[in-house]
Amino acid sequence: MSNHSSAVAEQFEDAAQQYEAATLGMWTFLATEVLFFGGLFMAYIAYRHAYPGGFAAGSRQINLVFGTVNTAILLTSSLTMALAVHAAQGGKTRAVVRYLLATLGFAMGFMVVKGLEYHQDFVEHLVPGRHFTTDLPYGAQIFFVLYWAMTGLHACHVLVGVGLLSTLAWLAHRGRYSTQYYTPIEIGGLYWHFVDIVWIFLYPLLYLIDRHA
Amino acid sequence: MNASAHHPSRSRYFKIWAALMILLFVTWAVATLNVGRFNILVAMSIAVVKMLMVILYFMHVRYGARLTWLFAAAGFFWLFIMFTLTMGDYLTRSGFHHG
Numbered sequence: 001m002s003n004h005s006s007a008v009a010e011q012f013e014d015a016a017q018q019y020e021a022a023t024l025g026m027w028t029f030l031a032t033e034v035l036f037f038g039g040l041f042m043a044y045i046a047y048r049h050a051y052p053g054g055f056a057a058g059s060r061q062i063n064l065v066f067g068t069v070n071t072a073i074l075l076t077s078s079l080t081m082a083l084a085v086h087a088a089q090g091g092k093t094r095a096v097v098r099y100l101l102a103t104l105g106f107a108m109g110f111m112v113v114k115g116l117e118y119h120q121d122f123v124e125h126l127v128p129g130r131h132f133t134t135d136l137p138y139g140a141q142i143f144f145v146l147y148w149a150m151t152g153l154h155a156c157h158v159l160v161g162v163g164l165l166s167t168l169a170w171l172a173h174r175g176r177y178s179t180q181y182y183t184p185i186e187i188g189g190l191y192w193h194f195v196d197i198v199w200i201f202l203y204p205l206l207y208l209i210d211r212h213a
Numbered sequence: 214m215n216a217s218a219h220h221p222s223r224s225r226y227f228k229i230w231a232a233l234m235i236l237l238f239v240t241w242a243v244a245t246l247n248v249g250r251f252n253i254l255v256a257m258s259i260a261v262v263k264m265l266m267v268i269l270y271f272m273h274v275r276y277g278a279r280l281t282w283l284f285a286a287a288g289f290f291w292l293f294i295m296f297t298l299t300m301g302d303y304l305t306r307s308g309f310h311h312g
Contacts, residue, residue, distance in 0.1 A: 023277065024284050031288030038292045045296060046303050051311050064241075071237055075263075079230040082221075082271045089220055139311065186273075193272045200263045204256035208244035 019183055026187045030194050033157075037198055040150045044205060047142050054139015059209035061126055061136070062147065066117040067207035070110050071199060077106035078196045081189045088182035093172060096185065100169035103192065107162050114155055147206055154202060157195050164188050219276040229270045236263050 012018040048055045084099035125133040127148065128141045168188050171177065177185060221229075240259045244252060269275040274285050303309055 020278055020280070023281055027281060027284035027288075031284065031291070034288035034292055035295070038295060041292075042295055042299055045300060049300070049303060050309050053312055068237070068241055072234065075230065075233045075237065078233075078267055078271050079226060082226045083223065086220065086223060086226065190272055193267050197264050197267055200267070201260050204240055204244070204253075204260055208240065208252070208256055210247070210252075211244045212247050 015180075022183050022187055023190070026190045030190065033194060037150070037153065040146065040153065041201070041205075044146050044150070047139070047146065048209075051137075051139025051142060054137045054141075055143045056210035057136045058126075058140040058143030058147065059207060060211065061121075061124065061140075062207060063117050063120060064207055064211065066113050066120075067203055070113050070117075071203045073106050073110050073113070074196045074199050077103045077110070078193050080106065081192045085182070085186050085189045088172070088177055088185045089179065091179040093175065093177070096172045096177065096182075097169050100165055100172060100185075104162060104165045104169065107158055107165065110158055111155065111162075114151070150202055150206070154195070154198055157198070161192050161195050164191060220273065221270055221276070225270065229266050233263055233266060 008015050008018050012021065080099050080102040084096050084103060087095035087099055121127065125131055126144055128145050132141050132144070165188065168185055172185065236259050240256055243255050243259075248255065268285060272285075274282055
């Protein structure tokens with residue numbers, strides 16, 4: 001009748017409780033992620049307070065077009081992810097796969113833009129250390145330590161997301177999910193939306209400190 | 214069977230996306246216009262609104278169990294404690310701010 005993955009595990013009363021437990025488990029993990037990134041945000045807050053001029057100068061060096069385009073890409077990828085979950089609810093397997101692949105496409109687009117951006121930053125001597133540009137006020141180098149750390153950590157999370165989305169798309173294609181059981185897609189969606197939310201905050205904090213018309 | 218009885222419709226998802234894109238444009242526009250001291254307040258307020266839209270609608274927290282809402286809020290609660298206590302230290306030191 002039902003395959004093993006849609007059966008309710010014995011510690012749960014019913015499927016609804018099992019689903020809620022999965023959701024709470026993912027949110028608990030996301031809480032640890034909030035604090036993981038939170039440490040870097042904390043450092044950012046403290047050092048921006050200490051070196052506002054250096055941070056403003058640093059922010060003006062990075063590519064606003066790339067940053068803005070990437071924000072738009074991630075926001076749209078959250079839409080396609082939500083639509084994938086919605087399709088899973090309705091048992092529309094082919095739509096699920098298409099929306100997951102679309103989300104995957106946006107994720108990879110994000111990484112391509114990031115790669116171009118990182119290359120430009122490197123060429124312009126914005127990597128902290130021996131070859132860091134001497135044209136910027138003190139504190140700009142600290143800004144860039146945080147820029148590379150925060151966007152780098154975020155990019156790692158995007159890559160993990162790429163792995164997750166690929167796996168979900170493959171399993172959906174193989175008919176693993178149905179209207180009775182699509183929890184992994186919803187839970188994977190929670191992870192992906194979190195990645196989007198981190199960037200929603202990174203964008204203004206890194207790219208928009210002191211831009212002028 | 215999944216617990217949440219209600220899920221947003223497809224058109225609701227598209228409307229949320231449209232609102233997010235508009236807010237992105239507003240964020241960029243305000244930053245470019247440069248309202249000085251209010252830049253960061255405006256930018257952070259808009260970011261919080263975008264985050265809430267993603268959490269409540271895309272992540273279904275609006276339509277889920279109360280306990281889910283509590284778990285979602287908990288992480289940010291501790292983050293707030295860390296920000297507040299840490300900056301309580303730095304903001305009351307002399308010599309830390311350089312300009």
